[in-house]
Amino acid sequence: MSIPLYQMQTTQSGIILSINAGQELTRRMAALGLRPGRQIKIIRKAPWSGPLQVRIGHTEIIIRRGEAEKIEVEPT
Amino acid sequence: MKRLALLGMPNTGKSTLFNRLTGAGARVGNWPGMTVDMLSAKVLLAGGMVELVDLPGIYNLHGFSDDEQVVRHFLSSQPVNGLVVILDATQLDRQLNLFLQLRALQCPMTLILNMADEARQLGIHINQEKLSAELGCDISLVSAKYGHGFEAIRKALEHLLRTAPQAMLAHTEALHSDEAIEAELDRIVSDTINTPVVLPPNLTRRLDRILLHPVFGLPLFFLSMFALFQLVYGLGTPLQNGLSALLGYFNSDVLTPVLRHAPTPLTSFITDGLFNGIGTVLSFLPIIVLFFVFMAIVEDSGYLARAAFLMDALMARLGLDGRSFVMQLMGLGCNVPALMGTRVMRSRALRLLTMMVIPFSLCSARLQVFLFFTSAIFKPFAAASMLFFLYLTSFAMAFLTALVWRGKFRNHEPLLLELPPYRFPTTRQLLVQGWQQSGHFLRGASGFIVAGVVLIWFLTHVPFNVAPASPATLAGHLAAWMHPVFAPLGINRLLSLTLLFGFVAKEIVIGALAVIYSAGEKNLAGILAHQIDWVQATSFMLFTLIYTPCLSTIAVLKQESKSISFTLLAVLWPLGLAWLVSFVFYQTARSLGW
Ligand SMILES: Nc1nc2c(ncn2[C@@H]2O[C@H](COP(=O)(O)OP(=O)(O)OP(=O)(O)O)[C@@H](O)[C@H]2O)c(=O)[nH]1
Ligand SMILES: [Mg+2]
Numbered sequence: 086m087s088i089p090l091y092q093m094q095t096t097q098s099g100i101i102l103s104i105n106a107g108q109e110l111t112r113r114m115a116a117l118g119l120r121p122g123r124q125i126k127i128i129r130k131a132p133w134s135g136p137l138q139v140r141i142g143h144t145e146i147i148i149r150r151g152e153a154e155k156i157e158v159e160p161t
Numbered sequence: 162m163k164r165l166a167l168l169g170m171p172n173t174g175k176s177t178l179f180n181r182l183t184g185a186g187a188r189v190g191n192w193p194g195m196t197v198d199m200l201s202a203k204v205l206l207a208g209g210m211v212e213l214v215d216l217p218g219i220y221n222l223h224g225f226s227d228d229e230q231v232v233r234h235f236l237s238s239q240p241v242n243g244l245v246v247i248l249d250a251t252q253l254d255r256q257l258n259l260f261l262q263l264r265a266l267q268c269p270m271t272l273i274l275n276m277a278d279e280a281r282q283l284g285i286h287i288n289q290e291k292l293s294a295e296l297g298c299d300i301s302l303v304s305a306k307y308g309h310g311f312e313a314i315r316k317a318l319e320h321l322l323r324t325a326p327q328a329m330l331a332h333t334e335a336l337h338s339d340e341a342i343e344a345e346l347d348r349i350v351s352d353t354i355n356t357p358v359v360l361p362p363n364l365t366r367r368l369d370r371i372l373l374h375p376v377f378g379l380p381l382f383f384l385s386m387f388a389l390f391q392l393v394y395g396l397g398t399p400l401q402n403g404l405s406a407l408l409g410y411f412n413s414d415v416l417t418p419v420l421r422h423a424p425t426p427l428t429s430f431i432t433d434g435l436f437n438g439i440g441t442v443l444s445f446l447p448i449i450v451l452f453f454v455f456m457a458i459v460e461d462s463g464y465l466a467r468a469a470f471l472m473d474a475l476m477a478r479l480g481l482d483g484r485s486f487v488m489q490l491m492g493l494g495c496n497v498p499a500l501m502g503t504r505v506m507r508s509r510a511l512r513l514l515t516m517m518v519i520p521f522s523l524c525s526a527r528l529q530v531f532l533f534f535t536s537a538i539f540k541p542f543a544a545a546s547m548l549f550f551l552y553l554t555s556f557a558m559a560f561l562t563a564l565v566w567r568g569k570f571r572n573h574e575p576l577l578l579e580l581p582p583y584r585f586p587t588t589r590q591l592l593v594q595g596w597q598q599s600g601h602f603l604r605g606a607s608g609f610i611v612a613g614v615v616l617i618w619f620l621t622h623v624p625f626n627v628a629p630a631s632p633a634t635l636a637g638h639l640a641a642w643m644h645p646v647f648a649p650l651g652i653n654r655l656l657s658l659t660l661l662f663g664f665v666a667k668e669i670v671i672g673a674l675a676v677i678y679s680a681g682e683k684n685l686a687g688i689l690a691h692q693i694d695w696v697q698a699t700s701f702m703l704f705t706l707i708y709t710p711c712l713s714t715i716a717v718l719k720q721e722s723k724s725i726s727f728t729l730l731a732v733l734w735p736l737g738l739a740w741l742v743s744f745v746f747y748q749t750a751r752s753l754g755w
Contacts, residue, residue, distance in 0.1 A: 109223070110575055116170070116220035117577055118255035120343060132375045135474030136483070136576060142254045143283065143356070145580040147470045147483070152575045 088160065090125070091137060091153035098126040099158035106155040114156075118144045125158060162203075163322055164212045166235065168263065169247035170256050171195075171218025172581055174275040178247060178305040179215040182314070186597050187215050188498070190460035191584050192487065194218065194505035197228040199235055207319040211242075217504075222262055222333070227504035227512075227721075233333065236266065240328035243269040243321040250274040250302060251283055254350050260296065261342045266331035269324055270298050271317045277304045279582065282363070286355040295349050306587065365463075365582040372464070378471050382464075387549065393455055394532075394545065397448030405444035409681060412436060426625060430618060433629075433679040438614030438672035440681060445529045445671075446602055452525055453598035454591055456494045461586040465490060469578055479560055480567025482576045485515040489559060492522030496710050500717045507574060513722060514570035517731050518559035520710050520718075523552055526667035530705055533671050537686035538698040547699070551706055558707055558738065566734075605668055613662050613669035617676050620658070630655060630677050650704060650743040651697040651751070660704065666711045696755050700747040707739035 087102050101121050104111050118141040119125070128138040128145065136147045167175045171193030179187050183202035188195055194217070201214045216235060217228035246263060248256040253274070260272060274280075274287065280302075293300045299317045303310030360366075372381060416436060420428045459465065468490060469483030476486050484506065492499035499519050506512040523531075531551055535544035586594075620636040627633040632641065632654075639661070640654035647657040655677050663670040675681065678688050693701075709715060709732050719728040 109225075112221055112223050113575075113577055115343070116255065116258065117579065118252075122347075128369075129373060129375070131373075131470055131474055133474040135477075136470060138369075138373070138470060138580065143251045143285075143360075144255060147466075147473070147576065147578050147580060149473070149477070149482075149576045152577065 086159060087157045089154045090127075090139070090148075090156040090158050091150045093127050093158060093160055095127050095129055097160055098124060099160040101125055102157045102159055104156050106152070110152070110155075114152075117146050118142055119146075119148075119156065124161070125156075162210060162212050163242045164201075164214065164239065164328060165243050165245055165318060165321065166214040166239075166241050167216060167245050167247060168232070168259075169218060170220060170249070170252075170259055172579065173218065173247050173249045173256070174305040175218065175247050176215055178273070178275065178303075178314075179213060180593075181305055181308060181311065183213055185215075186593065189590065190457075190465075191463040191581050192460060192465050193579050193581070194228060194502060195460075197231070197501050197504040199231055206315065207322055211318075211322065214239075214241075219259070221259060222265075224507075226507040231504075236331040237333045238330075240330050241268060242325045242328050243271065243318075244331075245273060245318065245321070246270055247273045247275055250276050250280040250287060251285060253287070253354055254346075254356075257349060258342060258346050261346060266333065268329065268331050269321055271321045272296060272298055272300045273314060273317070274300060274302045275305050277302045277309060278307060282361075284357040284361065288353045288355075292349070292353040295353065306590075363582075368583055369467070369580075372467055373470060382468060382471055385464075389455055389459070390548070390552070391545070393448065393452045394548075397451045398536075400447035400451070401444050404447060405440070405681075405683060408440040408444060409683060412440070412681060426622070429622065429629075429679075434614060434618030434622075434676055435611070437675040437679065437681050437685075438618070439610060441675040441685065442529070442610050442668055442672045445532065446599065448532065449525050449529065449602055450595050450599050452528070453494060454595045457591060457594040458586055460491070461584055461590065463581045463583045466578060466580050470580065473576060479563035480511075480514055480570060480572070481518070481563055482511065482574065484576070484578065485511070485518065485563075488515055488519055489522050489556070492519045492524060494525055496520050496522060496524050496714045497717050500714065500721055503721070508572040510570040510572035511574045513727060514563060514566060514572070516718060516722060516727075517566060517570075517734070518562050520714055520731065520735060521555050521559040521562065521707065523555040523706060524667070524710060526711065527706060530663075530667055530670045531702055533674075533686070534689070534698050534702055537689045538693070538695050547702075551702060554703065554742075555706055558735075558742075562734065562738070605666070609666045610668050610672050613665060614672045614676055617658070617662060617669075617673045621677055629679060636677070646740075649748070650740065651700045651747040652704065652743070653693065653697070656693070656697075656701055660701075660708070663705060664709060664712070666713070667705070670705065696747060696750045699750075700743045703746055704739045704743040707742055708736050 093099055101123050103121055104114060123141050126140045128140055130137050134150055136149045137153050138147050167179055169175050176187040176189045176196050183204045185202040187200050196217045199214055199216050201212050203210050204213050216232050219229050219232050246260050289300050301310055301313040301317050303314055416432055465487045469487050472486040473483035476482050488499045488502050491502055496519055500516055503512045503515045531548055535547045539547055621630040621634055623635050631637055636658055640658050643657045659670045659673040662673045675685050678685055680688055715732055718731050
């Protein structure tokens, strides 16, 4: 079952299945560790539809909901 | 001369390493994108001088934001003897990707894995021999911040220089496909790096739970900023009083006796002009240095990136993003580096809108003016509240500006930002920061301020046969000419003159005041309190806060936007806004009978 990243619950983990963004954004995401096959965890979500804080390996990043919509994950 | 370039992802410690090796003063901060321009310095390696170049961080070789362009332009135009690649040892699972891409440049490389201290704490084990064999290059595991592993770095750099005696241009056209690299990356990482499956509980995560709390996060942020300013104020004021007392003794016990027999205009020029002007500005040195040291702690703590997280929802509604807010915060020190810092933004519209709001940040130069005015006109508690009100106004003006102009600078830039772990600067880093800021301040004082003070002394004293600063002097004529604009704001003739000088740099304002009223710091406050009431003072401060910060800011706005019409807009809009806000405030206050 795959869902967009932003639909995952806080503290839930998942595996990234695919990223449906343009080339430039996909590359930027890859540089930050957001690639298919990597495990990702939602640490917290900012209120008022602010960004998400996620962790991949030892990297923590913040990502807006709009971008999080482009990442398909399978919750584990 | 041989040349080596430091390359790596943002926030991996390139500038820290660069400073350690060369003794230079590149800005360091726990924020990806601290360095946005190249900086080079010389270092003695293998018996010869070598040029070392510190570059902005890059995520990959495809980026096209202005800071990444600096790197690309450097690589394609400047021959190098080798590349020194610096990666964060705790994040090799993604950062090695960059190293693998850089191989396509076909330059000799050496790899430095920094933050060894943090890697050890996290229990990460790196098989250096195996990794070195896999990558086919030297590897040094170091800690640039604490100075560990520098013999290894020197050896590696010397080895690099020996293997590549000839400087060469990087092959920036040939880039491998990223997919092949990613497979290779995963294989190398799983073969050579050992990471504990469960993260040990650490300070960063515990602090984040409090500081990024959905409800208390923002209030805590503003509370801690407020506490910080109170601390600077509380610690700095006694130091300032001490310094200005010392300067007073110097005047009465040294300067006056020495100049006893000098002709009157000369005495006046030296004591009323140079000494009062510069001395008054100088008395702010302790508070400003203290302020910058605290700013350095904030910048190095990693809290800035958290501020971006907390504020992004609001900033998005203003057409900006969390990073714009961080740049506003950096602007509290000085607007110039904050404007340069917007280079990390890829969308031009977002960048321009951010550059429009940064000049409203109440920078340290304006802080001097306000410290002086508030303490001269208000009782201590009211003075502190007034200062706080001015900070609030500065953010309100920035947000208002964004609201008004967001339609013209519409953008859809994605926000992807690393949250680095919390860090604390070493005493050494803080001392260096304090030392550099003092130097900066004093150089500023010796340039602009002396020139400004000298000029204003002439304006207020020529012709010599009339009373200084009276309507018959040059200054008096100038002020009369500006009078119709400033009278409705309650800004008197003499004060309006200082605004003219404040256009060049805000540091001059107080120096100019001291010259105009021919008084040192202590007396000036008393004179001022007699001349103007709190409504006039507030109107003057509001105008000073909102109108153009200084010439350097304008120059950087022009340089970074490469657009004259944008620069004009960024100068005229605040000018108009300043007039309007002061006008509304002054007239309302007066009509209420204050
Ligand atoms: N724990 C630890 N922190 C370090 C080390 N080296 C640098 N830092 C910290 O890492 C942060 C980033 O350092 P910088 O030198 O500004 O990094 P940079 O690579 O120049 O960053 P950009 O200019 O943004 O690309 C700062 O907070 C440094 O104090 C290290 O060896 N150990
Ligand atoms: Mg740097």
